[in-house]
Amino acid sequence: IHHHLLRKTPAMDGIRRVYAHAQALAQCHEWLNKNLPAHVERISVASNAEAARLAAEDADCAAIAGQAAAERYSLAKLAENIEDEPNNTTRFLVLGHQEVGQTAQDKTSIIVSAPNRPGAVHSLLEPLAANGVSMTKFESRPSRAGLWDYVFFIDMEGHHSSDNIAQALKGLGERTSFVKVLGAYPQAVL
Structure with missing residues (x-):
């Protein structure tokens, strides 16, 4: 999973808030500390897509989200691959109705x-x-x-x-x- 810093305005100056899912904020914590002023508020929202939507509505805000969100909301990509761990992964589960038998682990x-x-x-x-x-x-x-x-x-x-x-x-x-x-x-x- 790669995270990008996205914004309506293609400039780093003037950012007052950064929106993202709590997990994305945690995964980009060090990058944010190094690259944004300390007064920039970090706000956890339900999803990175929601963060991008909010950033598209407010020029003072930025979002941490992926490429698809940048395209969907016409946001400028201020920085790419800002996750602290480059081998960052996300787990997805598929829920179904069939019973899965025991394995060794x-x-x-x-x-x-x-x-x-x-x-x-x-x-x-x-x-x-x-x-x-x-x-x-x-x-x-x-x-x-x-x-x-x-x-x-x-x-x-x-x-x-x-x-x-x-x-x-x-x-x-x-x-x-x-x-x-x-x-x-x-x-x-x-």
Whole structure:
């Protein structure tokens, strides 16, 4: 994935805000520190496409986005390949309805919702720890259910049908208001 600094005006001076997805801001952090004044505000938005759309509407703003967004919104490319790590990659998942059998190295992805109360995250982690399940990702997102309600995306090492993960999922089901297994898949196919 390559990120570019895009703007309606083809000049670096006068930029007051830079829009991008939080991940793109993190992936370009050092470049931004070196090449933009400290007063330039960095604003996280839902996607880099949204960032480009916002930059196209405001001459004081820039966006971090790819070539397609530059073309779509007729933005000037002020700098190319501004990501800090040149071998930067993004993972995409394809969700389907068919069950994938166990392999030697699998991951299971789930979504969990917990009530907003002290110790809720600890309660989520307890069944995983008790069953020796190793997490590779734990991410929260606001829920549409209400203010301060969150859902958690969890990736775990192993297949959801293995004994330890099945037991952990059972424990999660007893403690949470919602558990959804997105699926299990081989850890790497490349």
